[in-house]
Amino acid sequence: MIQVTCAIIIDQGKILVAQNKENSDHPFQWEFPGGKIKSGETERDCIVREIEEELNLTVEIAEALIPVEHNYEIKVIRLIPFVCSLVSGHLKLNDHKAIKWVDEDELDKLDFAEADRVLIQKSENRERLKKYLGEKMH
């Protein structure tokens, strides 16, 4: 099973979602940015590193959400989500086709990678997300 961390970055009441490039595993679908855990790395170190590499942003972890396991047939992944706030940086798209900032209710309308859809539809995760959005981090 592939261990993948992802960041649900919240800023001013909106959530950052990223669109995959055409030549990726899930072309044109949306995801939460992140990536595979390297050997010897903690989940938390991984997500902070990945967001710097992919988006040139520094994030701070607010809370870990509940991971989901998903079988894509060609691979099984464990997607490990962290709610994060922005600390600094100027956004650069080093890996993705696009990003956008969406409201919580828009999450259900996006064409997400399957694992991400399961993740955001999990009621415990949704409730925790709503709590953070209510607080409008930064």
Ligand SMILES: Nc1nc2c([nH]c(=O)n2[C@H]2C[C@H](O)[C@@H](COP(=O)(O)OP(=O)(O)OP(=O)(O)O)O2)c(=O)[nH]1
């Ligand atoms: N980053 C990320 N990957 C996801 C999500 N949902 C999902 O199914 N995946 C899948 C796509 C990939 O098969 C795998 C993550 O691989 P990746 O290519 O992003 O990881 P990485 O940056 O460490 O990759 P690499 O090029 O260094 O090998 O997990 C998600 O929300 N975020």
